[in-house]
Amino acid sequence: MDSDAAETPKSQRGGSAIYFDGVSSRRRTVTLRLSDRLDIDEDGQTLAAWDYSDIRRADSPAGVLRLSCLTASALARLEVRDTALAAELVARCARMDDNAPGRRGVAAIVGWSLAAAASIVAVVLFGLPLIADRLTPLVPEAFERRLGDVADSQVKTIFDAKVCDNPAGQKAFVKLVTALRESAGLDTSVQSGVLSSPVPNAFALPGGKVYLFNGLLAKAENADEIAGVLAHELGHLKHRDSMRGLIHNGGTSFLIGLLFGDITGSSALIFGSRTLVTSSHSREAETNADSFAIEIMHRLGRPAKSTGELLLRVTGKEGKGLSIISTHPLSEDRLARMSRQDPPASGPPLLSAEEWRSLKSICETKI
Numbered sequence: 001m002d003s004d005a006a007e008t009p010k011s012q013r014g015g016s017a018i019y020f021d022g023v024s025s026r027r028r029t030v031t032l033r034l035s036d037r038l039d040i041d042e043d044g045q046t047l048a049a050w051d052y053s054d055i056r057r058a059d060s061p062a063g064v065l066r067l068s069c070l071t072a073s074a075l076a077r078l079e080v081r082d083t084a085l086a087a088e089l090v091a092r093c094a095r096m097d098d099n100a101p102g103r104r105g106v107a108a109i110v111g112w113s114l115a116a117a118a119s120i121v122a123v124v125l126f127g128l129p130l131i132a133d134r135l136t137p138l139v140p141e142a143f144e145r146r147l148g149d150v151a152d153s154q155v156k157t158i159f160d161a162k163v164c165d166n167p168a169g170q171k172a173f174v175k176l177v178t179a180l181r182e183s184a185g186l187d188t189s190v191q192s193g194v195l196s197s198p199v200p201n202a203f204a205l206p207g208g209k210v211y212l213f214n215g216l217l218a219k220a221e222n223a224d225e226i227a228g229v230l231a232h233e234l235g236h237l238k239h240r241d242s243m244r245g246l247i248h249n250g251g252t253s254f255l256i257g258l259l260f261g262d263i264t265g266s267s268a269l270i271f272g273s274r275t276l277v278t279s280s281h282s283r284e285a286e287t288n289a290d291s292f293a294i295e296i297m298h299r300l301g302r303p304a305k306s307t308g309e310l311l312l313r314v315t316g317k318e319g320k321g322l323s324i325i326s327t328h329p330l331s332e333d334r335l336a337r338m339s340r341q342d343p344p345a346s347g348p349p350l351l352s353a354e355e356w357r358s359l360k361s362i363c364e365t366k367i
């Protein structure tokens with residue numbers, strides 16, 4: 001008889017179940033104790049106690065009773081597979097199938113999942129470049145900056161590089177960047193530096209960061225060559241190409257991360273910063289950045305073709321290698337473009353011979 005059941009030797013009702021606390025994703029094997037409330041124990045310790053009247057049924061596959069609790073974390077779940085135990089719980093939880101407010105939470109999650117699915121479908125149908133173009137202006141600057149900080153440390157890790165800070169070299173570098181930045185109409189939030197990597201490259205990161213690798217500096221023969229490269233990167237920065245590239249290259253996983261706010265430490269971003277440095281921007285973005293660089297150099301009364309010559313020297317005619325990027329237009333074409341209507345130098349040198357020598361040795365640590 002049911003009324004006597006509580007008095008039988010099996011009076012300590014309960015059994016084992018799986019518990020998710022709703023905070024971590026850890027799956028715990030717990031023991032349930034059915035007293036005047038439901039105690040959830042692990043290794044003799046009570047993790048939680050749920051009142052029967054607060055317990056609700058959650059969606060679950062057949063053969064599993066999945067429960068949530070109004071007073072627990074919204075995502076806390078209990079999974080019961082033991083049919084006898086499940087039946088006992090159903091009997092005790094009178095309001096298990098009430099249409100609880102918790103359902104709205106489920107609806108919101110379903111809604112977001114649909115939005116994520118819809119955006120993936122949109123990406124497949126309309127292509128990533130368009131989505132990236134649409135999304136980029138919507139990304140708040142503060143968010144982009146935070147993203148840039150994460151990308152920044154990842155780039156340094158990937159290339160095992162640090163920022164070179166030999167004082168004389170740093171002074172010359174700041175002078176060069178400041179002249180370019182002011183000519184480009186960019187504010188002082190631009191951050192830049194030389195990284196101690198032998199890779200001949202330069203790149204811009206989201207959030208206003210421009211980096212030059214020492215490997216490219218080593219191959220340069222004068223300040224104009226490097227100035228044009230930096231101006232090119234400032235062009236990417238001004239057009240927020242890195243943010244666009246990150247969305248483009250990070251692809252759907254990045255979009256999902258964006259939707260769910262799981263950015264830091266997501267694999268999408270690691271992938272993103274790797275591609276930022278190797279091959280990120282579209283041909284169009286590259287051509288625009290080159291035009292920008294040519295304009296800046298001319299505004300400063302300096303030749304643009306020096307940079308074209310540096311690129312050709314680094315990449316060879318075909319523009320092979322990691323170098324200042326394989327997706328860039330062929331170096332030969334770039335040089336031709338930079339040489340076109342290139343007036344003779346009319347402005348003062350951007351750096352003195354002394355400053356140029358200091359810049360070249362910015363990564364040398366001996367004082």
Ligand SMILES: [Zn+2]
Pocket residue numbers: 232236281286289325328
């Ligand atoms: Zn570029």
